[in-house]
Amino acid sequence: MTIVTSRRFEGDLRIGTTVAVPTPEGVPLVLTIASYAERVVGLVADFGRIVAILFVIGLVLAPWLGGPLGEALLMLVLFALRNGWFMYFELRRNGRTPGKRFVCTRVVDARGGPLRPLQVVVRNLTREVETWLPIVAIGQPDTFVTSGPGWVRGVAMLWLLVFLVVPWVDARRRRIGDLLAGTLVVREQRGSLEVELAERVARAGATAPRFAFTPAQLGIYGIYELQVLERVLRDHGQESSTLREVARKIARKLGHDADLRAVGAARAFLEAFYQAQRGRLETELALGRARERKRQ
Amino acid sequence: MAAGRAVVEVADGAVRRLRSVAFRRDREASWQRLERLVGRIERDGIDSLGESELVELPTLHRAAVSSLSVARAISLDRSLLEYLEALTARSHFCVHATPSDPWRAFVAFWTAGFAAAVRRSAGPVLVALATVVLGVAIGFVAVVQDLANYDLLVDPGMAQGRDASASVESLRAGLYARDASAVDGLTRFASFLFQNNAQVGILCFALGFAAGVPTLLLLLFNGTLLGAMAALFHLRGLGVDFWGWVLPHGVTELLAIVLCGGAGLLQGRAVLMPGQRTRAGALRAVGGDAARIVLGCVGMLAVAALLEGFFRQLVHEVAVRYAVAAATAAFWGCYFLWPRRTAGEGAA
Numbered sequence: 001m002t003i004v005t006s007r008r009f010e011g012d013l014r015i016g017t018t019v020a021v022p023t024p025e026g027v028p029l030v031l032t033i034a035s036y037a038e039r040v041v042g043l044v045a046d047f048g049r050i051v052a053i054l055f056v057i058g059l060v061l062a063p064w065l066g067g068p069l070g071e072a073l074l075m076l077v078l079f080a081l082r083n084g085w086f087m088y089f090e091l092r093r094n095g096r097t098p099g100k101r102f103v104c105t106r107v108v109d110a111r112g113g114p115l116r117p118l119q120v121v122v123r124n125l126t127r128e129v130e131t132w133l134p135i136v137a138i139g140q141p142d143t144f145v146t147s148g149p150g151w152v153r154g155v156a157m158l159w160l161l162v163f164l165v166v167p168w169v170d171a172r173r174r175r176i177g178d179l180l181a182g183t184l185v186v187r188e189q190r191g192s193l194e195v196e197l198a199e200r201v202a203r204a205g206a207t208a209p210r211f212a213f214t215p216a217q218l219g220i221y222g223i224y225e226l227q228v229l230e231r232v233l234r235d236h237g238q239e240s241s242t243l244r245e246v247a248r249k250i251a252r253k254l255g256h257d258a259d260l261r262a263v264g265a266a267r268a269f270l271e272a273f274y275q276a277q278r279g280r281l282e283t284e285l286a287l288g289r290a291r292e293r294k295r296q
Numbered sequence: 297m298a299a300g301r302a303v304v305e306v307a308d309g310a311v312r313r314l315r316s317v318a319f320r321r322d323r324e325a326s327w328q329r330l331e332r333l334v335g336r337i338e339r340d341g342i343d344s345l346g347e348s349e350l351v352e353l354p355t356l357h358r359a360a361v362s363s364l365s366v367a368r369a370i371s372l373d374r375s376l377l378e379y380l381e382a383l384t385a386r387s388h389f390c391v392h393a394t395p396s397d398p399w400r401a402f403v404a405f406w407t408a409g410f411a412a413a414v415r416r417s418a419g420p421v422l423v424a425l426a427t428v429v430l431g432v433a434i435g436f437v438a439v440v441q442d443l444a445n446y447d448l449l450v451d452p453g454m455a456q457g458r459d460a461s462a463s464v465e466s467l468r469a470g471l472y473a474r475d476a477s478a479v480d481g482l483t484r485f486a487s488f489l490f491q492n493n494a495q496v497g498i499l500c501f502a503l504g505f506a507a508g509v510p511t512l513l514l515l516l517f518n519g520t521l522l523g524a525m526a527a528l529f530h531l532r533g534l535g536v537d538f539w540g541w542v543l544p545h546g547v548t549e550l551l552a553i554v555l556c557g558g559a560g561l562l563q564g565r566a567v568l569m570p571g572q573r574t575r576a577g578a579l580r581a582v583g584g585d586a587a588r589i590v591l592g593c594v595g596m597l598a599v600a601a602l603l604e605g606f607f608r609q610l611v612h613e614v615a616v617r618y619a620v621a622a623a624t625a626a627f628w629g630c631y632f633l634w635p636r637r638t639a640g641e642g643a644a
Contacts, residue, residue: 024392025361029385079494094393106389114392117401122587128495129502176505179576180563180583189382193324193331194375198317227374234375278372279314286315286370 046099421558431519439527508564
C-alpha cells in the first residue's frame with residue numbers, strides 16, 4: 001500500500017491535497033482530501049439534522065414527557081441518534097451522511113477497497129470523544145471538570161483541544177477515528193464531458209481562415225500553457241476581448257504574422273494553435289520528453 | 297530537435313493524427329453510458345438498476361478505468377482527464393460498495409465474531425480486569441479503615457442518599473425497594489443506566505489511543521466506587537445483601553466495562569509498542585477487534601440494564617439473586633470460552 005500525498009496549486013489558488021489510492025483494477029485513483037472547513041460544516045449540518053429530529057420527537061412525546069415512559073424513550077432516542085446516525089448513513093449510503101452530501105464529501109477506505117462495516121463503526125465510536133466531549137466541555141465547563149484548581153481545568157481543556165487539532169495538523173485531514181479505521185474523507189468529484197477542442201477546427205470547414213505553424217513556433221510553449229489556453233477557449237465566447245488579447249500575445253511571442261482583425265479570427269487562430277500545439281506535445285509525451293512549461 | 301524537419305503542421309491535417317482525439321471518439325459513448333448508470337445509483341441506490349444493467353456496470357467501470365490509464369499517458373486535454381478522474385472515482389464507489397447483508401453479518405457477529413475478538417485480546421482484558429479488582433480493593437480497604445474516606449471517593453450526587461451517615465434501615469430499603477414510586481421509575485432508570493454505562497464503555501474504548509492511560513484511570517475509578525459502596529454496606533452488616541443487589545446485573549455490566557477497557561488497552565498497547573509497524577498502522581491493525589468488542593459490549597450493557605432496571609426491583613429473594621448472578625456468569629463464561637469453529641471470523 002502506497003499513498004502519495006501532494007499539494008496541488010494552480011497559480012495562487014490551492015486546489016487541495018490529493019492522494020493516490022490504489023484500486024483492485026491496478027490504476028490508482030486520484031482523490032482530493034476534504035478540507036478542515038468542509039469537515040466542520042458537514043458535521044454541523046449533521047448535528048443540525050439530529051437536533052431537528054430530536055425537537056420533533058420531543059414535540060410528539062410532549063404529552064408523556066412528565067411520565068417515566070416518555071423520559072426513558074427520549075433518552076434512548078438521544079443515545080441511538082448520537083451513536084447511530086453516522087453509522088447508519090455511512091453504511092447504507094456508502095460513506096455519505098446527509099451532512100456529507102450537503103458539503104459533497106464522502107468517507108472512503110484509504111486502501112481503495114470497499115468501506116467495511118467495522119471501519120464505519122470504529123470511526124464513529126471515537127466521534128463521541130472527538131466531537132461531543134469538546135462541545136460539552138466548551139459549553140458547560142463545570143459539568144466536565146467538577147473540582148480542582150483553575151489550572152487543572154485549563155490543562156483538561158487543552159487536552160481536549162488535541163482532538164480538534166489532530167485533523168488540522170495531519171496532511172490528509174484524518175481525525176483519530178480515521179486513523180484507527182484506516183479511512184479518509186474526500187471531496188466528491190464532479191466533471192462533465194466537454195467538447196473536444198481539437199475537433200472544432202475541422203468542423204468549421206474550409207470557409208474559416210487557415211493558420212499554419214512551424215516546428216520552431218510549436219517548440220516554445222509547454223503543457224502548462226497548453227492547458228491554460230484550453231481553459232481560456234472553453235470559458236470564453238467568440239468575441240471576448242480576453243480571447244483577442246491572448247491571441248495577440250501568442251502571435252507576438254511566436255512571431256506569427258496572422259491577421260487577427262477579422263470577426264472570429266482571434267478564436268480561429270487560437271483553436272488552430274491549440275490543436276497544432278497539442279498534437280506536437282502529445283507526440284513528445286509519447287516519446288517521453290514533453291515540456292512542462294515554456295522556456296524562460 | 298525539430299529544426300531539420302521541414303514539415304509545417306497544418307491545423308486540418310493535425311486533427312486526424314491526434315491519437316487522443318481518435319481515442320476519445322471510440323470510447324466516449326461507453327463513458328456516457330457509465331455516467332448515466334452511476335448517476336442513477338447515486339440518486340436512487342443500486343436497487344434501481346435492472347439485471348442487464350447490473351451486469352453491464354463492472355464492465356463499463358473497468359473500461360473507464362483503463363481509459364483513464366490510457367488518457368493519463370497520451371492525452372493533454374485537461375478537461376477530459378478531469379472528467380475521467382471524476383467518473384472513475386464515482387463508479388469505483390458504486391462498484392466497490394459496502395457489502396451489505398446486515399442480517400448475516402449480525403448473526404455471524406453474535407455467534408462467532410465477538411467472542412473470537414475477545415479471546416484474541418485476552419491479555420489486555422486481563423489487565424483491565426486486574427485494574428478493576430485493584431480499584432475495588434483500594435475503595436474497600438480505604439472505607440473500612442476510615443468511613444470518612446467514603447465521602448471523598450463517592451460523589452454525593454451519585455450516591456443517591458447512600459452516604460456515610462445513612463442508617464441501616466434506609467440502606468436496606470434501597471436494596472429491597474418495592475413501593476409504587478420505585479417501580480414507576482423503573483423504565484426511566486433502566487434506560488438511563490443503559491445509556492450511561494454504554495457511554496462509559498465507549499469512552500474506555502475511545503480514550504485507549506492515548507496510550508491507554510485514561511482507560512486505566514476510568515477502570516480504576518469505577519472499581520474504587522464499587523469497592524467504597526461495598527465497604528459501606530459491609531460495615532452496616534449488609535455485605536451479603538449488597539452483593540446480591542449488585543451481582544445479578546453487575547456480572548454482565550462489569551464484564552462489559554472490563555471488556556471495553558480491554559479494547560482501550562489493546563489500542564494503548566498498539567500506540568506504546570507498535571513493533572515494526574508505524575503507530576497509525578498498528579492502531580489500524582487492532583482497530584477491528586477493539587470495535588467488535590465495544591459493539592458487543594453495548595449489547596451486553598443493554599441486557600445488564602434490563603436485569604438491573606426490572607429484575608432487581610421485582611425479585612427480593614437473596615438466594616434467587618445469587619442464583620441469577622451465577623447463571624449469568626456461567627452463561628458469559630461459556631459464551632466467550634466455549635471452543636467453536638472460527639469460520640465466521642472477520643464477517644462482522
